[in-house]
Amino acid sequence: MIIAIDGPAGSGKSTVAKLVAKKLNYRYIDTGAMYRSVAWVAQKNGLNLADEIAMAKIAENLKIEFIPNANGQTVLVDGENATTDLKNEVVGKGAATVAAQESVREVLVARQRQIGETGNVVMDGRDIGTVVFPQSDKKFFFVADAEERGRRRYEELKSKNPELDLKIIIEEIRQRDYEDCNRKISPLVKAEDALEVDTTRLSIEEVTDQVLKNINNPT
16 A cells, blocks of 8 residues: 655644554655755765756765664765754755755656555655556645644754744745646655544644544545
8 A cells, every 4th residue: 555645844643644654554765855855965075056967967876774773874975874963954855945946856766666665654745646656545634824834844953953934934834835746756645545634733642543544434
């Protein structure tokens, strides 16, 4: 079975996808981490993120491993533990740039399909149910108010950066939404057969339960 969970930044898709995968004993694949890995490698090497040919080359040569652990997973990029670095806001912004590049998406989507073909996976991203695996057995599309998604991101990052401004984070969320929804290649859009889940006022546990109930009792 392939379970696709799509949605905008901060909607809770990654957190819930990890929990659902753990409950079902499925493999969890964070496709966003793949794009962040490309940006991370490029930034480490001082490369121009707008250079699509260079970014596609990084994507082609990228060795990325997802290793399950008690907290979800460890992400190894070219043998280096990049789990923490990939959550950096600078890397996240870089990922938005490379994710809009057709050559990069072609490489990474092919890799995502290869992984998913093994079955029993939970994959989250922005185009899993529409582009990567339109034939997914189960599709979910998470939404939430920008203000709530900004608050979640603020709570996640404030311990590392006490000077964060919530208003700026909310504005950055809105800007990312605009970029994701309006890019020419694989824009963020709900698949027609996906179940929409508004996570704004729901806890992680409530969202996870809702997803699991739909998987186990689709009617």
